[in-house]
Amino acid sequence: MGPSSSTVRSGENENALLDCSNVGGSPSRQRDCRPKADKRVAFVVGNAAYKNVASLPNPAIDAKSMAKVLRNVGFDVVEGTNLTRDRMTERLLEFGNKAEGADVALFFYAGHGIALNGTNYLLPVDADIKSENGRQAR
Helix, strand or coil: CCCECCEEECCCCCCCEEECCCECCCHHHCCCCCCCCCCEEEEEEECCCCCCCCCCCCHHHHHHHHHHHHHHCCCEEEEEECCCHHHHHHHHHHHHHHHCCCCEEEEEEECCEEEECCEEEECCCCCCCECCCCCECC
16 A cells, blocks of 8 residues: 545644645555644534434434444534434534534434425434424325
């Protein structure tokens, strides 16, 4: 495997770049190309058990796996599965508070989403989707 090259942005300073050339080269010449981030927070949501639209088999599993990986690399994770609108709002506010002053803030969502008039929405499990004329969307 030959050397590869990439550039990674680090922390809040947009100008602080790391040269990651020779990644995969000999161990004596390799550099640590991981971004330096002291405070890492993540919001991980997996919504699968919907009440008014088709349930999904994988989002809760995917979210739990992602949360585990993120914790293993030093993230403080706000996690939720099968969240109602109220619970999603609570968890989002919790994440927002933890993200203040963070070096890295990450959001992961697995579940249903919709686009209406050019705006994307993530669906809580208690979403009751109505079409613009008031009929139930299918």
